[in-house]
Structures are given as C-alpha cells and as structure tokens.
Amino acid sequence: MRILGRILIGIVLLVALAYGTLLLSRARDFQLFGEIVTRGDGAEQVVALTFDDGPTAADTPVLLRALEQGDAVATFFLVGRDVVANPEAARAIVDAGHEVGNHSWDHPRMVFMSPAAVRAQIEDTDAAIRALGYDGAIPFRPPFGKKLVVLPWVLSRMGRPSVMWSMEPDTYLGAEMTAEALTEYVVEGAEAGDIILLHGMFPANAATREALPGIIEGLRERGFGFVTVSEILGG
Numbered sequence: 446m447r448i449l450g451r452i453l454i455g456i457v458l459l460v461a462l463a464y465g466t467l468l469l470s471r472a473r474d475f476q477l478f479g480e481i482v483t484r485g486d487g488a489e490q491v492v493a494l495t496f497d498d499g500p501t502a503a504d505t506p507v508l509l510r511a512l513e514q515g516d517a518v519a520t521f522f523l524v525g526r527d528v529v530a531n532p533e534a535a536r537a538i539v540d541a542g543h544e545v546g547n548h549s550w551d552h553p554r555m556v557f558m559s560p561a562a563v564r565a566q567i568e569d570t571d572a573a574i575r576a577l578g579y580d581g582a583i584p585f586r587p588p589f590g591k592k593l594v595v596l597p598w599v600l601s602r603m604g605r606p607s608v609m610w611s612m613e614p615d616t617y618l619g620a621e622m623t624a625e626a627l628t629e630y631v632v633e634g635a636e637a638g639d640i641i642l643l644h645g646m647f648p649a650n651a652a653t654r655e656a657l658p659g660i661i662e663g664l665r666e667r668g669f670g671f672v673t674v675s676e677i678l679g680g
C-alpha cells in the first residue's frame with residue numbers, strides 16, 4: 446500500500462506539474478525571464494488597436510481605409526513570411542503611418558524551439574520589416590501568446606519585451622462573434638491604456654472589418670484617442 450500510495454502521489458505531482466507548465470505557457474502577464482507588457486498606464490484617455498497576422502493582399506486595404514477614415518493609428522503585428530509574400534500590403538501599412546510589430550517569421554509554436562531558431566524567427570522578420578523602408582520601433586508579440594522559457598530568454602537577451610494585450614474580444618466572443626457584438630464589447634468595455642487584440646486580415650475576420658469603423662467612432666464618442674503600442678507603453 447505504501448508503494449502504491451507513493452506512485453499515486455507521484456502521478457498527481459506529475460499531472461500538476463504538466464498542468465502548471467501549460468498554464469505558465471499561456472499566462473498573459475507572467476513569464477520567467479524578461480519583461481511582459483499587457484497595457485499602458487491609463488494616464489491618458491487612449492487605447493492601442495492592434496491587428497495580428499498577415500498581411501494579406503485582399504483584406505489589409507479594408508482595414509487601412511477604415512483607419513484612415515477614422516483618423517486612427519494602429520499597430521500591425523506582421524508575420525515575416527507574409528510580409529515577403531505580400532509586399533504591397535505591407536508597404537501600404539507602413540506608408541499609412543502605422544506601427545509595424547514583429548509576430549515571428551511563420552507563426553510557429555515556439556515553446557520547444559531552440560534559442561537559435563527563435564532568434565532567427567525574430568531577426569529574419571525584423572529584416573523583412575526594415576526592407577519595407579520602415580524605420581520606427583518594432584515591438585514583438587509572440588505567436589499564440591506562447592512564451593514559456595526559450596522565447597522570453599532570447600527576448601530578454603535582445604532587450605525586447607513581449608507585447609501582449611489587455612482586451613481580447615475574439616476569445617471572449619468566440620462563436621458569438623458578429624460585427625455588432627464586437628463593436629459593443631470593445632466600445633463599452635475599453636478602458637484608458639488598453640491594448641486591444643484584433644484580427645482582421647483573413648476571410649474569416651469579416652466581422653472585424655465590418656466592425657472597425659463603428660469601433661473607432663464609438664471610442665471617439667467616449668473621448669478616446671488612438672496611439673501605437675510603443676506610444677501607449679511610453680516609448
């Protein structure tokens with residue numbers, strides 16, 4: 446019985462450890478190394494709109510038009526491979542004066558990558574962004590929000606924080622996602638300093654493209670201004 450008891454305790458500990466590791470890799474505001482940021486200090490009535498993934502040739506112009514009409518700046522966390530594949534869309538983002546962030550080279554799960562592979566994901570994407578003629582700050586956001594050990598360690602050696610978010614409407618709304626629901630959730634829920642995670646550059650993101658003009662208008666009515674991620678973080 447004592448041996449069986451020890452085995453049982455061992456199994457429970459292993460399961461707890463595995464579960465803890467999973468939670469840690471998903472945690473939005475905790476990591477082992479380096480700095481992780483999720484929002485601005487809220488001293489000013491501003492938010493940062495952020496768009497992850499892409500760019501795509503078809504849908505990026507729709508977002509850019511809505512931002513231009515609303516006179517709003519945003520931050521686009523782009524995937525290096527897609528920057529190279531869709532240079533016109535990427536250059537249009539730069540030319541419109543938006544901030545461009547690094548969202549890895551090909552959006553891999555980075556949890557079990559070697560430090561050299563992680564570093565290549567980041568540096569190759571930086572190079573693709575710079576090749577557009579972009580000379581602003583390049584914040585980094587990990588794909589899937591996964592961080593764990595190697596990625597935060599590499600980032601801390603590079604002196605770059607992991608830029609996450611404080612508002613995540615896609616996850617909150619899930620299957621309930623419609624343009625109306627998204628607009629209402631963001632406009633009513635936003636607080637000063639929020640970094641708002643949006644996706645808008647793929648066919649499945651039609652609701653986001655449809656909602657964007659109303660989101661900008663509604664937030665303006667609440668007195669919000671729009672800034673880049675670097676600006677909201679005090680950069």
Ligand SMILES: [Zn+2]
Nearest residue numbers: 497498588589
């Ligand atoms: Zn992503």
